[in-house]
Every structure is written in structure tokens, then in C-alpha cells.
Amino acid sequence: MLLRALISLLALSAVNADSPLSNVGIPVANMKLADLRDTFNQARGTERRHEATDILAPRGTPVLAVEDGTIKKLFLSKPGGITIYLSDPTEHYIFYYAHLQGYANDLKEGAAVRKGQVIGYVGTTGNAPPNTPHLHFAISLLGPDKKWWKGTPIDPYPFLREAALHVRG
Numbered sequence: 001m002l003l004r005a006l007i008s009l010l011a012l013s014a015v016n017a018d019s020p021l022s023n024v025g026i027p028v029a030n031m032k033l034a035d036l037r038d039t040f041n042q043a044r045g046t047e048r049r050h051e052a053t054d055i056l057a058p059r060g061t062p063v064l065a066v067e068d069g070t071i072k073k074l075f076l077s078k079p080g081g082i083t084i085y086l087s088d089p090t091e092h093y094i095f096y097y098a099h100l101q102g103y104a105n106d107l108k109e110g111a112a113v114r115k116g117q118v119i120g121y122v123g124t125t126g127n128a129p130p131n132t133p134h135l136h137f138a139i140s141l142l143g144p145d146k147k148w149w150k151g152t153p154i155d156p157y158p159f160l161r162e163a164a165l166h167v168r169g
Ligand SMILES: [Zn+2]
Pocket: 050, 052, 053, 054, 135, 136, 137
């Protein structure tokens, strides 16, 4: 827990520093600050925390790559539904997208994507409430083994907040 707290703190202080995460873009088209739910530490069940930010958006809204990177895994899980694991170019971080309605056409594991590219669509698959379409978005710091399912969670909210505030137009 101490390590996690420390990593969260480091991540937080990196918002304005020269970190790959300071360049994170918006994961949902037309995302506004008011669409974000700052619920990283919210309890989910007795043992788990949410460890993600939920972004409210109408069903079918395009979901975007937040960074240039590689599609590491396209995965169907019971809680997450249709999900995407995207790595940044340095493979230090994984960006996790869940509850998608579907993937963008032709999206494949191993594909290189560009920041802002449409990779999927907002939905309610997995355990999302059917009347509340949203993107569940998480960031994890990968260990030296680079296993996409084994990273340490980092609170995405500060980075998403920055991205929302700096979108022009
Ligand atoms: Zn969520």
C-alpha cells in the first residue's frame, strides 16, 4: 500500500513535468471536465478500489487513443466487457478502456495507433449499468516484466483533468 501511495504521489507530481503521462490526450471524443468521475479510491466490494476514472458519454461516442502506442490486448472480461489495453511507445504504461460497445473496424492486437485515433465506441458491456453508458479508463505502470495485466494502478484523473482543460475549440 505504501508503494502504491508513493507511486500515486509521483504520478501526481509528474502532471506538469516531462512525463509521458503529461501528454495524455482525451480518451472520449468531446470530453469535458464535467464528464469525469473522480472515483479512483472509491470502494468497490470489500477488497477492491475502483482504481479508474469513469467518463460519462452517450452510447456510441468514439473512444480515442490517448497516446501514440500499440494495442497490446483486446479482451472480453465479465466485469469490463469489451476492453482494450493500449501501451505507450516506451511500454512503461498501459491505458485500459472498458465497457465498450465495440472496437473500431479492423483494430487488431499488435497494431500501432496514433494519439486521437478512434479505437472503439462507448457502451455498457460488462458490469456497467445499462442506462449509464460510460468509459471506464485506467492507467497502470508496468513492471520490468511488461505484463499488460500486472501493472500498478495510477490515478488517471489529474491527467484527464489536464487533457480536458487543454482541449481547444
Ligand atoms: Zn469504472
